[in-house]
Amino acid sequence: MQKSALRDKIFSGSRISRSEAVGLFSWDILDLGAAADARRRIVHPEDTVGFILDRIVNYSNICEAQCGFCAYHARAGFVEPYELGIDGILGKIDELARMGGTQVMLQGGLHPERGLEHYEAMAAAVKERFPDIVLHSFSPAEIIHMSRKSGVGLNECVARLKSAGVESVPGASDILVDRIRKIVSPNKISRDEWKSVMLALAENGMKSSATMTYGMGESIEEKAEHLDFVRSVQDETGIIRAFIPWSFSPGNTGFEGMVPAGGIEFLKVVAIARIYLDNIKFIQAGWLTEGLGLAQIALSFGANDMGGVLTEELVVKATGVERIAGMDDFIGLIRAAGRVPVQRDSDYRTIRTFR
Ligand code: SF4
Numbered sequence: 001m002q003k004s005a006l007r008d009k010i011f012s013g014s015r016i017s018r019s020e021a022v023g024l025f026s027w028d029i030l031d032l033g034a035a036a037d038a039r040r041r042i043v044h045p046e047d048t049v050g051f052i053l054d055r056i057v058n059y060s061n062i063c064e065a066q067c068g069f070c071a072y073h074a075r076a077g078f079v080e081p082y083e084l085g086i087d088g089i090l091g092k093i094d095e096l097a098r099m100g101g102t103q104v105m106l107q108g109g110l111h112p113e114r115g116l117e118h119y120e121a122m123a124a125a126v127k128e129r130f131p132d133i134v135l136h137s138f139s140p141a142e143i144i145h146m147s148r149k150s151g152v153g154l155n156e157c158v159a160r161l162k163s164a165g166v167e168s169v170p171g172a173s174d175i176l177v178d179r180i181r182k183i184v185s186p187n188k189i190s191r192d193e194w195k196s197v198m199l200a201l202a203e204n205g206m207k208s209s210a211t212m213t214y215g216m217g218e219s220i221e222e223k224a225e226h227l228d229f230v231r232s233v234q235d236e237t238g239i240i241r242a243f244i245p246w247s248f249s250p251g252n253t254g255f256e257g258m259v260p261a262g263g264i265e266f267l268k269v270v271a272i273a274r275i276y277l278d279n280i281k282f283i284q285a286g287w288l289t290e291g292l293g294l295a296q297i298a299l300s301f302g303a304n305d306m307g308g309v310l311t312e313e314l315v316v317k318a319t320g321v322e323r324i325a326g327m328d329d330f331i332g333l334i335r336a337a338g339r340v341p342v343q344r345d346s347d348y349r350t351i352r353t354f355r
Pocket residue numbers: 063064065066067070071072073108109110141185188
């Protein structure tokens with residue numbers, strides 16, 4: 001298709017094909033940004049940009065998957081193992097609650113001796129002490145691990161987590177291309193297993209998200225394959241509230257020699273995600289890996305959400321990338337981008353607008 005015809009298709013809000021998405025990667029970056037911004041305005045004419053006050057609680061780095069692309073998990077001689085007890089977890093959430101935070105992400109490694117019962121008890125203890133904090137917790141890989149360790153079917157596993165207080169699940173997708181998964185995380189779940197968790201969540205009336213970790217040796221066609229898989233799962237389930245792309249940080253991983261993807265690649269991925277994922281309303285600017293400056297620019301490339309003001313995060317930090325930002329930083333940079341900052345809840349409803 002001619003560039004002008006594809007441009008018309010994008011500006012009219014029509015669905016584009018996977019091969020058209022591949023073609024977008026060779027567009028001039030500013031043309032691509034303008035097209036993505038036009039798509040964002042169709043979905044979000046209101047010009048607001050959201051953020052949420054939340055905290056990631058990384059409860060343990062003990063993990064039997066030992067993925068090569070992960071710097072966080074315990075490794076003999078490199079990274080000391082740790083596991084937080086319930087008091088340690090509640091103490092961290094208490095700090096968030098006192099700051100007015102509304103959401104917690106419990107996330108950790110695939111512990112060889114912990115099954116579903118352990119995580120049910122963890123979620124129930126958090127909800128008992130903090131009934132108003134939303135538990136957006138446990139990734140698809142953790143859920144499959146719990147289900148296997150306890151010999152419980154996936155649907156029942158998800159239903160029991162929901163009963164224990166888990167409201168939604170971060171869709172931690174890495175890259176949904178099995179060729180790359182076999183290289184960087186051969187012991188972690190496959191793409192089809194990721195989808196099986198999404199179907200179980202849909203069956204149980206729970207929401208999720210999808211992410212994309214790119215820059216791990218995948219081709220442009222494989223980037224488009226990831227986006228296409230996410231779009232098809234969303235067509236089937238409708239449970240994906242947001243899409244969050246971030247680049248692979250190779251520091252302290254088994255792929256340390258890899259060259260980070262860079263800013264232009266990030267803006268392309270954000271923009272093409274906005275255009276291609278016509279069934280997902282919220283596209284986040286991944287400031288945690290890309291930094292606040294580039295995330296701010298991504299707001300003109302289709303992104304309309306800054307994600308969480310995280311008070312602690314250990315997984316990205318383990319790669320040597322550490323970013324700290326407060327609510328005032330978010331408000332300032334959103335305003336400077338000509339947009340209206342909005343504190344939101346886990347369902348993307350406005351809590352407070354900063355005009
Ligand atoms: S990415 Fe997750 S599953 Fe893989 S080693 Fe790290 S903590 Fe474990």
